[in-house]
Amino acid sequence: MGKVLQALGLAVALTGAMAGVAAAQPTEVRIGVALEPPALDPTAGAAEAIDIVVYQNIFEGLTRIDQNGAVQPGLASEWTISEDGLTYTFKLRDGVTFHDGTAFDAEDVKFTFDRILGPDSVNAHKEFYEPIETVTVIDPLTVEMKLSRPIGMFLFDLGRGDAVIVAPESADNNANEPIGTGPFAFLQWDKGSRVILEAYGPYWGEPAHLTKATYLFIGDTATMTNALLAGDVDGTNNFATEALAVFEGNPQFKVLVGTTEGETILSTNNKKPPFDDIKVRQAMAHAIDRQAIIDGATYGYGVPIGSHFAPHNRYYVDLTGTYPHDIEKAKALLAEAGLPDGFSATLKLPPVAYARLSGQIIASQFAEVGIKLELINVEWAQWLEDVYANHDFDLTVISHVEPFDIGNYANPDYYFGYDNPEFQALIETLNGTTDDAKRKELAVQAQTILANDAVNGYLFELAQTGVWNAKLEGMWQNSPIEGLVLRDIRWVQ
Amino acid sequence: MILFTLRRLIGFAVTLLLAALVIFYLLDLLPGDPAQFILGINATPESVARLRTQMGLDAPAHERFIGWLWGMVQGDFGISYTQRAPVAQLIWDRLGVTLPLSVFAMVISIVVGLPLGIVAARRRGKALDTGIMVLAQTGVAIPNFWFGMLLTLLFAVTLRWLPPGGFTPWHEDSVAAFRGLILPSLALALPQASILARVMRTALVDVTGQDFIRTARAKGLTMGEAVWRHGVRNALLPVLTILGLQFAFLVAGTIIVENVFYLPGLGRLIFTAISERDLILVRGATIILIIAVTATMLLTDIAYAIVDPRLRERSAP
Numbered sequence: 142m143g144k145v146l147q148a149l150g151l152a153v154a155l156t157g158a159m160a161g162v163a164a165a166q167p168t169e170v171r172i173g174v175a176l177e178p179p180a181l182d183p184t185a186g187a188a189e190a191i192d193i194v195v196y197q198n199i200f201e202g203l204t205r206i207d208q209n210g211a212v213q214p215g216l217a218s219e220w221t222i223s224e225d226g227l228t229y230t231f232k233l234r235d236g237v238t239f240h241d242g243t244a245f246d247a248e249d250v251k252f253t254f255d256r257i258l259g260p261d262s263v264n265a266h267k268e269f270y271e272p273i274e275t276v277t278v279i280d281p282l283t284v285e286m287k288l289s290r291p292i293g294m295f296l297f298d299l300g301r302g303d304a305v306i307v308a309p310e311s312a313d314n315n316a317n318e319p320i321g322t323g324p325f326a327f328l329q330w331d332k333g334s335r336v337i338l339e340a341y342g343p344y345w346g347e348p349a350h351l352t353k354a355t356y357l358f359i360g361d362t363a364t365m366t367n368a369l370l371a372g373d374v375d376g377t378n379n380f381a382t383e384a385l386a387v388f389e390g391n392p393q394f395k396v397l398v399g400t401t402e403g404e405t406i407l408s409t410n411n412k413k414p415p416f417d418d419i420k421v422r423q424a425m426a427h428a429i430d431r432q433a434i435i436d437g438a439t440y441g442y443g444v445p446i447g448s449h450f451a452p453h454n455r456y457y458v459d460l461t462g463t464y465p466h467d468i469e470k471a472k473a474l475l476a477e478a479g480l481p482d483g484f485s486a487t488l489k490l491p492p493v494a495y496a497r498l499s500g501q502i503i504a505s506q507f508a509e510v511g512i513k514l515e516l517i518n519v520e521w522a523q524w525l526e527d528v529y530a531n532h533d534f535d536l537t538v539i540s541h542v543e544p545f546d547i548g549n550y551a552n553p554d555y556y557f558g559y560d561n562p563e564f565q566a567l568i569e570t571l572n573g574t575t576d577d578a579k580r581k582e583l584a585v586q587a588q589t590i591l592a593n594d595a596v597n598g599y600l601f602e603l604a605q606t607g608v609w610n611a612k613l614e615g616m617w618q619n620s621p622i623e624g625l626v627l628r629d630i631r632w633v634q
Numbered sequence: 635m636i637l638f639t640l641r642r643l644i645g646f647a648v649t650l651l652l653a654a655l656v657i658f659y660l661l662d663l664l665p666g667d668p669a670q671f672i673l674g675i676n677a678t679p680e681s682v683a684r685l686r687t688q689m690g691l692d693a694p695a696h697e698r699f700i701g702w703l704w705g706m707v708q709g710d711f712g713i714s715y716t717q718r719a720p721v722a723q724l725i726w727d728r729l730g731v732t733l734p735l736s737v738f739a740m741v742i743s744i745v746v747g748l749p750l751g752i753v754a755a756r757r758r759g760k761a762l763d764t765g766i767m768v769l770a771q772t773g774v775a776i777p778n779f780w781f782g783m784l785l786t787l788l789f790a791v792t793l794r795w796l797p798p799g800g801f802t803p804w805h806e807d808s809v810a811a812f813r814g815l816i817l818p819s820l821a822l823a824l825p826q827a828s829i830l831a832r833v834m835r836t837a838l839v840d841v842t843g844q845d846f847i848r849t850a851r852a853k854g855l856t857m858g859e860a861v862w863r864h865g866v867r868n869a870l871l872p873v874l875t876i877l878g879l880q881f882a883f884l885v886a887g888t889i890i891v892e893n894v895f896y897l898p899g900l901g902r903l904i905f906t907a908i909s910e911r912d913l914i915l916v917r918g919a920t921i922i923l924i925i926a927v928t929a930t931m932l933l934t935d936i937a938y939a940i941v942d943p944r945l946r947e948r949s950a951p
Contacts, residue, residue, distance in 0.1 A: 177906065179672065179716035179717055179910060179912075180716065180717055180718055185672075186672050186673070186674075187672065187673050187674025187675065187676065187677065188672075188674065261684070261688070262681070262684075263672075263673065263681060263684060263685045263688065264681070265672075265673045265674050265676060265677050265681070266676055266677075267678065267681055268676075268678060316717075316718040316719075317717075317718065317719055331801075331803055331898060332717070332719075332724065332727060332728075332898060332903075333727075333728060333731075333897075333898025333899070333902055333903055333906075334800065334801050334896070334897070334898035335800070357800055357896065358896060359799070359896045360893065360896070361893055361894060361896070363783060363894075364786075364798070364799055364893075364894055364895070364896055367783070367786045367787065367790060367791050367798045367799075368798050368799060368800075368896075370791045370798075371786075371790040371791045371794060371797070371798040372794070373790075373797055373798050373799070373800065492909075520666065520909055521666075521671065521909060521910075522664075522665070522666025522667070522668075522670070522671050522909065522910065522911040523665045523666050525666065525667070525670045525671055525674075525675070526665050526666050526667050526670055527665060529670070529675055530667070530670055530679070530682070539675075541675070543675075543676060546676070549676070
């Protein structure tokens, strides 16, 4: 063993001699992210990992969503909306170029939306843009869109990663060589390892502070912790809550706790007995102790929710008191539903820590009122097929991370199996309303219906917990849309 | 010898064909749909169906199997579903990490394990022997990932001599690439070195009692000379067998080690591809690994036959 130690010592001495700890360049940043995107085209895939790298960095839309979730001008500097809410006329910015040097103009906008709506489209959110009837090029810097019906969220939807503007010259290669108009251009992708972006010189807008940004793909929490501590990565936008304590109180790091759009819910198969009985769902709602779940599954970082809506949204209404935690009441409701001894059901859990932990806690809470849950761990692909596509489930725990996705409840074929004509009419009205005060009123009504019907078990809003080098500024604290926007990130000495 | 080699080669080909069959049909039974995975939780059934058609997933299984096999014979492993890039290229890029990693680990385990085994055998029953064997026992018991973590904590987090993980491509900076593989190779080599030390010790102890050593001693060689010239050579036979077998363990170990050190290797590629149901990529990579492992065993067999002529007379199973 002495020899082993000697050999080790020698190896270390040799490499130690070669190693100089690379001082972080004050204009470059290395970011650790848990998942590697399968491809880099946000208009042809739903993975959040894609938007984390490209959204607002490489690609831009006609509008962009800011840190507070508000719509700002993007590649369109201004727009007018007709009285009936059906015709949108966009003025485009002049002098914008794609990273391959080709000019951006109205033709690219038309191409982008024709591609989304075309017969071969594999856009993950085609339904958002389905109401676009025609896209007309008025002149190189003016585009007119005609809708078949008014959409209250249209400007927001144009700011999503799914609707970023791509060019006919490069769109086919965006999966592996993304070409956009954003402040950062794609430099290289060492698959399995990292993606490197560099600042794009001829960018039309406010130039970014950074010259280079590298995304490193580190899936393991302990490894990410070591990489941060060793200074090999400068930060991560979302770090596992169970290990946050390592960085809190460490002056070399800052922990940014913010909100996300992730409503974490106990999704319930409303079409399947006994869950088709509202009394059973109400009993389940009373059996849930949200704070215990938040403490156990997110180490206290989640925010309780009582309906399917993000607490930081200005239309939010707190409905957590609709069915307070009350074991006796839950038992009484089960008895009323003809199930005095409770019942048995399965709970399918996808491979994310918050879901697996929540599932175990919910199982113990339900056991107190006589509901016996069998926990079944599934992989993502299996979850998507069994639960989401085939509706083959009783209960599952999942975070719905799409912004403003309450409209899913208006789709009777959605995996919740919730079919309520009153709610469907309400959402249709909401979608067609552009007046803010009216929209808020309708959104509050929608939230209240879902809470009262106890469609799903509403648990908590996921928090975004970033860990960054203390000398970095300008990261988004909240995540109102999927992405990790580099535009404002800079080093301050 | 030629007949022996030929028989082994035919066995090798049959094994590969069977493996291809099993891999293809087993993965086809896995629940999960790559198209659904790509389009995610808000996609309409129509979009998913369209993507399935575009990826050629709606053809019957046997057609896809024949197509896949025929493509591979011509060196075409297909296009990855999720990454939209040629599978062969993706695998080739990853071998630039996994191959050196496995080789370094193998070399380290030989350079460390064999001498320790020889020393222990020569000092049989003494404190040094006991000490080495206790260490070897511990080395086998410690999981790769945990040892990797310890190495990272010491050399990357505390001392900052080596990176905690990640990989710089060889052509960019070969020194940095090499440095990135040091800790993972050590983590991967530890259990292998321990096994080799134990096997070497046992084999050498067995050999020491045999007639030819006595003959060598009678010819006036010291015990050390006799063991070194005649003993070690004969003891290498069982070690060779273990080395062949170890290759498969090394490959399995790389999956874990590559995850701990976030290396862009083949193990991690397969791991991700399985979770994303990128079946064509999983199949291609698995076949490559099976070829590597079975070829190693084939070569071990042949090497064995060269070293020990008695084996050639036996019929191959």
